[in-house]
Amino acid sequence: xxxxxxxxxxxxxxxxxxxxxxxxxxxxxxxxxxxxxxxxxxxxxxxxxxxxxxxxxxxxxxxxxxxxxxxxxxxxxxxxxxxxxxxxxxxxxxxxxxxxxxxxxxxxxxxxxxxxxxxxxxxxxxxxxxxxxxxxxxxxxxxxxxxxxxxxxxxxxxxxxxxxxxxxxxxxxxxxxxxxxxxxxxxxxxxxxxxxxxxxxxxxxxxxxxxxxxxxxxxxxxxxxxxxxxxxxxxxxxxxxxxxxxxxxxxxxxxxxxxxxxxxxxxxxxxxxxxxxxxxxxxxxxxxxxxxxxxxxxxxxxxxxxxxxxxxxxxxxxxxxxxxxxxxxxxxxxxxxxxxxxxxxxxxxxxxxxxxxxxxxxxxxxxxxxxxxxxxxxxxxxxxxxxxxxxxxxxxxxxxxxxxxxxxxxxxxxx
Amino acid sequence: xxxxxxxxxxxxxxxxxxxxxxxxxxxxxxxxxxxxxxxxxxxxxxxxxxxxxxxxxxxxxxxxxxxxxxxxxxxxxxxxxxxxxxxxxxxxxxxxxxxxxxxxxxxxxxxxxxxxxxxxxxxxxxxxxxxxxxxxxxxxxxxxxxxxxxxxxxxxxxxxxxxxxxxxxxxxxxxxxxxxxxxxxxxxxxxxxxxxxxxxxxxxxxxxxxxxxxxxxxxxxxxxxxxxxxxxxxxxxxxxxxxxxxxxxxxxxxxxxxxxxxxxxxxxxxxxxxxxxxxxxxxxxxxxxxxxxxxxxxxxxxxxxxxxxxxxxxxxxxxxxxxxxxxxxx
Numbered sequence: 001x002x003x004x005x006x007x008x009x010x011x012x013x014x015x016x017x018x019x020x021x022x023x024x025x026x027x028x029x030x031x032x033x034x035x036x037x038x039x040x041x042x043x044x045x046x047x048x049x050x051x052x053x054x055x056x057x058x059x060x061x062x063x064x065x066x067x068x069x070x071x072x073x074x075x076x077x078x079x080x081x082x083x084x085x086x087x088x089x090x091x092x093x094x095x096x097x098x099x100x101x102x103x104x105x106x107x108x109x110x111x112x113x114x115x116x117x118x119x120x121x122x123x124x125x126x127x128x129x130x131x132x133x134x135x136x137x138x139x140x141x142x143x144x145x146x147x148x149x150x151x152x153x154x155x156x157x158x159x160x161x162x163x164x165x166x167x168x169x170x171x172x173x174x175x176x177x178x179x180x181x182x183x184x185x186x187x188x189x190x191x192x193x194x195x196x197x198x199x200x201x202x203x204x205x206x207x208x209x210x211x212x213x214x215x216x217x218x219x220x221x222x223x224x225x226x227x228x229x230x231x232x233x234x235x236x237x238x239x240x241x242x243x244x245x246x247x248x249x250x251x252x253x254x255x256x257x258x259x260x261x262x263x264x265x266x267x268x269x270x271x272x273x274x275x276x277x278x279x280x281x282x283x284x285x286x287x288x289x290x291x292x293x294x295x296x297x298x299x300x301x302x303x304x305x306x307x308x309x310x311x312x313x314x315x316x317x318x319x320x321x322x323x324x325x326x327x328x329x330x331x332x333x334x335x336x337x338x339x340x341x342x343x344x345x346x347x348x349x350x351x352x353x354x355x356x357x358x359x360x361x362x363x364x365x366x367x368x369x370x371x372x373x374x375x376x377x378x379x380x381x382x383x384x385x386x387x388x389x390x391x392x393x394x395x396x397x398x399x400x401x402x403x404x405x406x407x408x409x410x411x412x413x414x415x
Numbered sequence: 416x417x418x419x420x421x422x423x424x425x426x427x428x429x430x431x432x433x434x435x436x437x438x439x440x441x442x443x444x445x446x447x448x449x450x451x452x453x454x455x456x457x458x459x460x461x462x463x464x465x466x467x468x469x470x471x472x473x474x475x476x477x478x479x480x481x482x483x484x485x486x487x488x489x490x491x492x493x494x495x496x497x498x499x500x501x502x503x504x505x506x507x508x509x510x511x512x513x514x515x516x517x518x519x520x521x522x523x524x525x526x527x528x529x530x531x532x533x534x535x536x537x538x539x540x541x542x543x544x545x546x547x548x549x550x551x552x553x554x555x556x557x558x559x560x561x562x563x564x565x566x567x568x569x570x571x572x573x574x575x576x577x578x579x580x581x582x583x584x585x586x587x588x589x590x591x592x593x594x595x596x597x598x599x600x601x602x603x604x605x606x607x608x609x610x611x612x613x614x615x616x617x618x619x620x621x622x623x624x625x626x627x628x629x630x631x632x633x634x635x636x637x638x639x640x641x642x643x644x645x646x647x648x649x650x651x652x653x654x655x656x657x658x659x660x661x662x663x664x665x666x667x668x669x670x671x672x673x674x675x676x677x678x679x680x681x682x683x684x685x686x687x688x689x690x691x692x693x694x695x696x697x698x699x700x701x702x703x704x705x706x707x708x709x710x711x712x713x714x715x716x717x718x719x720x721x722x723x724x725x726x727x728x729x730x731x732x733x734x735x736x737x738x739x740x741x742x743x744x745x
Contacts, residue, residue: 123663274721275720275721275722276719276720278660278661278720278721279660279661284661284719284720285661285719286661286697287697291476293471293475293476294469294471294490294551296471296472296488297488297551297553298551299490299549299550299551300490300492300549302546302549305545305546305547331663331715332663332698334714334715335663335698335699335701335714335717336698336699337695337696337697337698337699338699339695340546341694341695343546343547344547380476381478382476383467383471383476383490383492383549384492384494384547384549385547386693388692388693388694
């Protein structure tokens, strides 16, 4: 009897050992098939198309506007306390993010700061896509009480009176309006939650409000022209794809370790990452619920379901009167969809340079890539809506290889 | 013979235990919240919602139904099963349960409380929350509580109220979940050993394989698709050639009837998605223009993943309504 028990124990030990030996077995990468190569090419920076046109912004590709936008981007004088600029949260050294869970301007903002690298390629801005252009996006932090805490009246007056800005402004957009009559144009006014600002805004006449809005939208358009020039750089991954497309095996093994190749094979295969992280920016710019937990003390983020309502109502959207598109085609906005699938859905971020954009997710919930991968491997149920992802069942060594590959998406140096 | 009856009896007991213990243990629901299949439902007047509570910091994605095993940050969620709830004003209140009625507390007991505010620990006053309802509350101390949900439908003066007593920091389950877990394993083991589980799985795999193979065949061999009832045949050309992901574009549909004659004056609507991923199209495309000769312009198409898509085109023409499903492998 005892002997039999011992036998059983030995058998069990062998089984456990066999399992671990199988999980941690050395694996060699398969050679790339033609289909694989096509997928790799689609993710390669060489496949990045020319910048999409933005008919809603007449100065989108204007070099002077980009210079003006660049200055505005780093200018703190538009904020309520004179200390906050766009670059307070969008730090060039961190791929235009800030390394924080949630952005910090005058107060703490609602979500994690997204990178603006390659942002011009997305039809939507923000995690919930509540803006449909770079220029309309640039206008909302200025008036957000927790970010710049400013107001459009102040911003419009500042840019049209400060000597250097005024000159470029007039060259780009024509004569700047005269805001010197304080009975018509108060010191501070904006259609925001703050009762004083809202009251001042409501007391202005309609024509004057539109004049201010026009100048304000032009300022956003200049900032957008600058942001359009912020583009992703070549990474080691791109060099590797070059080598794959050239069939240069020596170069391939010089650039990528075995684990990195295996990680890339998982990325486009079993780990199903390319379902959302596809194309040369490794994002489909779409909205997905992946069951990220709410942050302490907060309800789960409603995401796109609210974003879609907001973008349709936004006065600075592509269909609105401040859009420069003469035909108002705006296909993304016209054919935008809503529905319960969008509950808790947030926009897929690019994976380029993700080593420098931690913490991850819409409220910076996840600190490390290891934890991100573990989350997707488990694919738990969502707190609200439903998780589109399904459990992957990858082993620890597989997750390590995936992470090794993700590190190759970093550009060689900080900007 | 004797052994067989014993094991049969053991099995009977196991099954009985499972049936008796399962709903009570998994959901632990009372008041207006009741278990329904594997989820809990809250009934407020004629409204229903999927009800769940999370302790995201302590229990991550684990879902609870009323009784909470821990204190701390909690999130209450109601996913509406009735559209009216998304437009209704909803008031959500949590009070300390001082009624002495424990888990049998009902609306009448609440009605007898003189000063509700004095024992309220959380209050979300009447407000509309479209699509889904969420509130967050931090339970500092363990105790007995009552949740009170009041719904005032849009354009109505009538309030509907639901009451659910619950405990927070409740660990009264003891060893029962473990015992039940073991019983489930035993049951699964029995099913597995008897081969029933395998049979089911094999059947499922065969059905799935048959389904996909016919599907793939259909996609490869035809370039015009027949509608379900056979009234129409539809073909399409994409303005975007080759068809790639993440680009908004237009399609030209060409519709003919059973005799191959072009169909004019049709009303067309489009839906679709990826069945394997349980999601729809990323845009809401529309037919915007009728072209010559049974042609129709479909604007606003976009696909955001590679894989197997299905485009469902509903056609209403000449008194016939029919649906065409176009499979598309990207």
